[in-house]
Amino acid sequence: MSAPLAGIRIIEVGHMLAGPYCGLLLADMGAEIIKIEPVDGDIGRKVSPHYIGPHNAYFASLNRSKKSVVLDLASEAGRAELERLAADSHALLTNLRPSAIKKLGLTYDSLRHCNPKLVCVALTGYGLDGPYADSPAYDYVIQAITGVMALTGDPDAPPTKAGFSAVDNSAGMAAALGLLAKIVQGEGGQVEVAMYDVMLSQLNYLAGAVLNAGETMERLANSSHPYLVPAQIFPTGDGWLTLFITHEKFWSKFCNEVGRPEWIEDPIFATMDSRRQNREHVLKAIEEVLSTASAAEWVRRLQPQGVVVSEVGTLTDALKSDLAASRQMVVPLGSPDSGLRAVASAVKFHGYEPEYTLPPLLDQHRADVLKGATLP
Secondary structure: OOOOOOOOEEEEEOOOOHHHHHHHHHHHOOOEEEEEEOOOOOHHHHOOOOEEOOEEHHHHHHHOOOEEEEOOOOOHHHHHHHHHHHHOOOEEEEOOOHHHHHHOOOOHHHHOOOOOOOEEEEEEOOOOOOOOOOOOOOHHHHHHHOOOHHHOOOOOOOOOOOOOOHHHHHHHHHHHHHHHHHHHHOOOEEEEEEHHHHHHHHOHHHHHHHHHHOOOOOOOHHHOOOOOOOEEEEEOOOOEEEEEOOOHHHHHHHHHHOOOHHHHOOOOOOOHHHHHHOHHHHHHHHHHHHOOOOHHHHHHHHHHHOOEEEEOOOHHHHHHOHHHHHOOOEEEOOOHHHOOEEEOOOOOEOOEOOOOOOOOOOOOOHHHHHOOOOOO
16 A cells, blocks of 8 residues: 555645644655755754754654755745745645744745645644734643643642643644645645644533533542543552543442442442532542552453553653554664664554654755656
């Protein structure tokens, strides 16, 4: 099977995370990603203190399988090369600030004369236009102003950001979806993806509760779900346990396995509604039971019952796990002896295996790319 996006050429004028992550997703599906960089390169080349040979670990995690070309887009020569590339490309993706996007002519209106079918995707903080367009927008800021931080962490702790770049990654995925949708439509045009919009949209059912019921969403202890009980982490005799029960069938299995069959009929514990109404009492009782054994022991006992349960592990644990190995989620970049490893694509196509090549050195592909090519 050929790559799903074989023959698709995309120009990426991106830096740091959101734009490059979008390009990475498309590269893994076989698209040709031409990464346009300034003379000193994407700032992502210098973010991490970790280098494997000439490759920065941060940059490598977001820019494998791409081609790098240095262009001064503010110069006439650089602009001419960009327009030549745009004429032979399906899409242009950028996550620069709106003022820079417009100044450098990275919009559909500026490039349509080169290629009317070109799809231009602007991945910004708050949109290309409007009163907030050029306000600084970073993952931290978007998590703060959309309420994500206020919803994360324990009630007595400060507001907490997600432990990874949730906004940047989510925006990158949304941008990839919008870009491909427009290509499938077969028409050129402008696509806008704002990080702010993406995070508000991902608060879906929580936002629905606020908008339609006037509910005030607040942080709950131990990462509790606002409606499902039990659905959170619990301290055990050794470590933390994640327990998530949605159906009464599994509640019954849980009660029997932990030695509390009486909870199945007890009006305080019996139903999801009653457990939610008596949250504190129910959670305290469950915590007392779970404290009598280790997290690993509870997993050993409850998983065979079909109960959704797991230990709370670290990223190191996850990357070394049998599960990650079974899903082939840790892959070498280039040859196995390159020393560079990365997390593989999450999208699996039967009959197609991505080729995970090394991230490009700065301007590595100038001769190859600028010699010119036409679309198949």
